[in-house]
Amino acid sequence: MEPLAIADKLKKKFPDDVLDIVEARKQVGVILRRDHIVEICGWLHDDPDLLFDHLLGLCGVDYRPKGRGFEVVYNLYSIHNRHMIRLRADIPEDECWLDSVIPVWRGADWHERECYDLLGIEFRGHPDLRRILLPEDWQGHPLRKDYPLSPTKKTEWQGYEELKELSKALRVHGFQQESSNSKTAQHLVKEAGNGGT
Amino acid sequence: MAALEQRSMEIPIPAQEKELFALKMGPQHPATHGVLRLDLFLDGETIAICKPDVGYLHRGFEKIAENKSYAQFLPITDRLDYIGAMANNVGYCHAVETLLNIEVPERANYIRTIVAEMSRISGHLLWLATHALDIGAMTVFLYCFREREILLDLFEELCGARLTTSYTRLGGVRQDVSALFMDNLTKFTDDFPTKIADYETLIDTNRIWLKRTQNIGVISGKQAVQLGFTGPTLRGSGVDYDVRKHRPYCVYDRLDFQVPLGRKGDIYDRYLCRMEEFRQSVAIIKQCLEQLPPGPIVNDDAPDLIMPITPQRKVAADSIGSSGIIQLMEDRNIYMEGDVYVSTEAPKGELGFYFVSDGEGRPYRMHIRSPSFIHIGGIPAICEGEMVADVIACIGSLDVVLGECDR
Structure with missing residues (x-):
């Protein structure tokens, strides 16, 4: 029809x-x-x-x-x-x-x-x-239509804030602190770059 | 942190389900083809209740679409069904062209049909590879990826990208096909039918394959229609519904091809349907290569422009009203007010776009009818009553992609 x-x-x-x-x-x-x-x-x-x-x-x-x-x-x-x-x-x-x-x-x-x-x-x-x-x-x-395209801190999903804090807490025991004893990662990259050229 | 732990503990289990064994499958499971989680409640080894949980890959495409121009949204369609990006491009452009009433040149329509069928073959190859691997047939996986590689190389030759192609444009396609592409594709269409026979000798009458697929995951045609299934998943149950035949687009009404149908609606029938679709797709590509007419590949009146070589400044979402596309649309008087629903036959099923336009250069509302979302919604109807070992085979036979499901 x-x-x-x-x-x-x-x-x-x-x-x-x-x-x-x-x-x-x-x-x-x-x-x-x-x-x-x-x-x-x-x-x-x-x-x-x-x-x-x-x-x-x-x-x-x-x-x-x-x-x-x-x-x-x-x-x-x-x-x-x-x-x-x-x-x-x-x-x-x-x-x-x-x-x-x-x-x-x-x-x-x-x-x-x-x-x-x-x-x-x-x-x-x-x-x-x-x-x-x-x-x-x-x-x-x-x-x-009244929902904002990008959220402000207030309207953001609560879970995201919790995840960010969790990742901060994990970083304390992570790679950066251990490597700071000898050389930072940035230095290592720089050296590698110099060696190449 | 404490709140996170607390929440994960609070998964509600209804009272009558408490005696059943609860099994959480996914989202990080190699055989779920993405981030799909199934909450299974088992009675012995039989599945009593199955509850799929999706949304892990939700990126808010429909909200993004409301804040981008029609042309700007095209690359995002690649990320829907990322295995068959070409089919999504074709579907999206076809929908926008229907909305804005843009004519597509003949040659572009033929090229679109070719790339859509190529993407169907490559999508089905990936499905066959992973589905066989899930059930335990390792060799097919390697064979399928060998042929898929040829297709991806052809896409690269055509538009420079292998997966996220963004090849079509509103009113045509981005680039014309090269002589090398034509030669390689002709060679592929000649060789591929023998390769299909290779896969079939490996698994078609393999005893383990038959035991794992026949009479398992049965869904009747009536049930499948009730659930809104489309594509090979519906046709495996014997329902003759193919958008290419029912509402022809591109040049499908001029081509000679069959729509394979199953009978019982079990995993094996769905497998047979897709295997036959390989042959039909090859036949379609062959006809298109023979009939391919000369001429322009993009409409002169198309609002979409060939991608500028020098990068332009970013246009903020709010100031989109002043961007070039609006000016073009005003000059040529092609915008409209109203709504349309246009769908195409993607490898997974019917991919539909519903647009509401209020006469601006961007959609007022866009809804994507994605086949995978609906097929995953039908998993409980297929899985409940089956054994827990068959869940993987059932999911595999539906051929779902979570990027398309979650959008």
Whole structure:
């Protein structure tokens, strides 16, 4: 089916949930209210004309600088029917949650964990929602637009400071002190360089 | 220091798992193909629960992309799947070109197809080498690296780099192919099929190999689709899905090649699929070499420039708005607002890029759909119920790269 026809069919089935249909470069995105996302996904997955069996990807976008909230984007593909559609669930800024679509696509598990980790969107009904790429004690969600590109001392990961101190403590017993008795490493390098020329 | 020790002690174990034997495999383990950690809970020698843990190689590529121009991000794609960097370059450029609506000259498209297939062969060679080594077949490793060396030398001849190639450009490729490259590649395509037969005589009917791979790590086609698998990992289960056939890019719609499928979805079928892909890739390269048309290799209207010979000053992330690419894009009116998802068939599976553009010279948001991330997410479905000795064979058969998984 043509992507626009799929979007129209979706709008006929769920008229209250579809907010907008946008097209760019022959790809169609359907902007949805978030309330019935699992129902909509389940219908797309099971409808015999559509059969969207493959979840290509799931990611979040922070639209707050543009004056909107967040968005979770589902790229769906039907291996059987060879067509594609994109769902974009609109999420208000102050209530950052969405229902999990794991009952529809098992593979959404890690995508949702990643989205939670990097953007702080909570997926309700997820069996094991915890950080995946970043350490468990990380503060903040890096892909939010207000997260700084390079951290200050305050916003830096606490574990990094601990590692630095650990390496300082190890250096006391290390190579530098032992070699200072005779010649420093720099001297050795210099001599070797002179000998060569 | 004290806090570090305390944290490592606090790995939560759910109540019902306490009677099981907990085994932490990795992240520093030679057979995990990178920094992958598996938390295994064993019931005797059978795996009851398997929990992969990733993120040790997370470098924040998606955040970096939001602060670089489209052209500046290209070298970073080399570091995704660092075994098949060419395929990543092709995938990224194809995605950006779709977003910005840039035409690619015919010759460049053919060259891209050639290098993408070369990178598929070299990626599969490394997979076969390490997978066989993990299971215990040492000889194949040496044979595979011999042929991989030829391919890496060809890449060096083409663009000067062996692994981190950064060869494609937005709107074309960096350099034209030389006569030496063409000769050597033709020779390679003639020789390579006999080499594939060599590998197959070593392991195809080897009794140990069969015992370690047949009926192990079985995943049905339906399950594999549910989990979002792509590439040879999905096709091993008998599902006919190949981006090159379903949504053709470059010149794949003009070439004659088959997509090999497995039947049972065990490790052996995935192995057979990849072995057949060697032959198909060689056939694709041969056709491309025959059909390669003359002409330009980069579009005149491309926003990307040939890399300047004199080094330029560093452009700070905030002042990127004044950099050359924006000016070019404004002059030629090629930027757009909106979002696209474009994917290509990388050696590991479907490599997709989702761009959100707000009309600036850099992506507003870029998401990388990396096949390895999804395949590692599916490890529990494959491993649970298998013996602990087969975990390595299962991971090997998925062909994962952690650089791509963690991004």
